[in-house]
Amino acid sequence: MGDSSSRQASGLDQHAGQHADHRVPRLQLSGITKQYPAVRANDDVTLTVAPGEIHALLGENGAGKSTLMKIVYGAVRPDAGEIRWEGESVEIASPAAARKLGIGMVFQHFSLFETLTVGENIALSLDEKFDLKTLSARIREVSGQYGLDVDPQRHVHSLTVGERQRVEIVRCLLQNPRLLIMDEPTSVLTPQAVRKLFGTLRRLASEGCSILYISHKLDEIQELCDTATVLRGGKVTGNVIPREETHASLARLMVGRELPAYTRRAHTPGDVLLDVKHLSMPSDDPFGTSLDDVSFGVHAGEILGIAGVSGNGQAELLAALSGEARQTPSGRHGAADSVSICGKPAGRLSAAARRRLGFAFVPEERLGRGAVPAMSLAENALLTAHREGMVRSGWLKTGAMRAFAQRCIGAFDVRCGGPDALAQSLSGGNLQKFIVGREILQTPKLLVVAQPTWGVDVGAAAFIRQQLLDLSARGVAILVISEELEELFDICDRIAVLAGGRLSPARLTGETNAEEIGRWMAGLFGERAAQTNGGPPPAAPAAPAVHA
Helix, strand or coil: CCCCEEHHHHCCCCCCCCCCCCCCCEEEEEEEEEEEECCEEECCCCCCCCCCCCEEEEECCCCCCHHHHHHHHHCCCCCCEEECCCCCEEECCCCCHHHHEEEEEECCCCCCCCCHHHHHHHHHHHHCCCHHHHHHHHHHHHHCCCCCCCCCCCCCCHHCHHHHHHHHHEEEEEEEECEEEEEECCCCCCCCHHHHHHHHHHHHCCCEEEEECCCCCCCHHHHCCEEEEEEEEEEEEEEEHHCCCCCCHHHHHHCCCCEEECCCCEEEEECEEEEEEEEEECCCCCCCCCCEEEEEEEEEECEEECCCCCCHHHHHHHHHHHHCCCCCCCCCCCCCEEEEEEEEEEECHHHHHHHHHHEEEECCCCCCCCCCCCCCCHHHHHHHHHCCCCCCCEEEEEHHHHHHHHHHHHHHHCCCCCCCHHHCCCCHHHHHHHHHHHHHHHCCCCEEEEECCCCCCCHHHHHHHHHHHHHCCCCCCCEEEEHHHHHHHHCCCCEEEEECCCCCCCEHHHHHCCHHHHHHHCCCCCCCCHHHHHCCCCCECEEEEEEE
């Protein structure tokens, strides 16, 4: 890559280009190509980012966005092509070299050490000397300034997925980058905090910082970004000005086809299949959020959405519902009937016993909880769907395992190498489709889904949301816990908010809006009315719903 006159990035002065001519692009990629054994991740990619420009990178999961950004950040070496930084041809040999240039990156998949504190993890990314006390104060200052509050003393293993993403963002902002790469940065923020972050990014851009912004939220792209490069199958399919495009035209460039409208089929909500009554549960994590008198019901044929910023009791609620945290005879974790499934007290039942009642569960962590990374899809199918004829007299039926996995791959459009493909080899969107499909194919009566489309491209997100709508139309009770407000408004019959371990009233979707829900996400709601949270929803309409 480059010629003999190219300079190693590690040798460039870290302040070089600070006063560069703004007519010279901050970053230029020419002919970038990266071939892996089974796929060409990047194919002759060209991209230019000017100083002070907010530039979007769009594409489906697996389109090559992450590989391209890892090349810019020095985590992956390209097979061909040239990188120019402020007019100089460079070889970025490592992330440390990228940081010396002034490139910072917030990864979608986190690079944090579980056993270290937030402060210690952030310290590892700093190239200069530091002391933890001063650094901790700086972390609190920056995180508070950007509405991304994190405690530098907390251990990472105690953080939720959303809280870990906040750590990644704060770690990057502490480096004062001249090119900031942000991969899905707003999935953990309230609408008000998104506005604050956008204001910060615009201020950074006005001061000359370039921003490469990766998001699947097309409305964010249109509101924030000056220009956009679209990738499909590793190739550039378009360079556009987002404000001059529509959602439909951007989606067409990304996925190569029109996205269908969400449709709701007429059905009448039935009995309460998930009944939570006065659930109070102290968190086992000293930094967690205890649940405080949480009550709600989910009816057959209904989708109830629970919004909220990560770290407000979602992990504790999911553990209480799934059976990972059970009520005890002493009552420390609430009464045995504080959670009822299909009319039966389930608070003291194991996860397996709850599944036998018709319960299915999609956790927010895909790799590690939803699927075992180093196991094949067939083996991962066995983990929760073993009752689907995969075990006989204590022996595993590998043929049945592979057949179930293949059925899931076909029915849910999972793009992979077949039932023997390792879970870790799939893109985020395809793995999520497999996990959701695995649970749906077990014909549950009740489905609890956490963050169903977090970090998933618009095509896969539209598919997953339609599957949930179709499932509810068949009489299944569905609880969706999500930080994506647009998603909740698209598919839910009612929406409530979990804040500080307390649950707000549940509003009919058509009788609330993002601003009200955003205020509630900050804890600004009064005493809830039990009849609101447990009352029956209206029959779902048959008319088409919102477009993807």
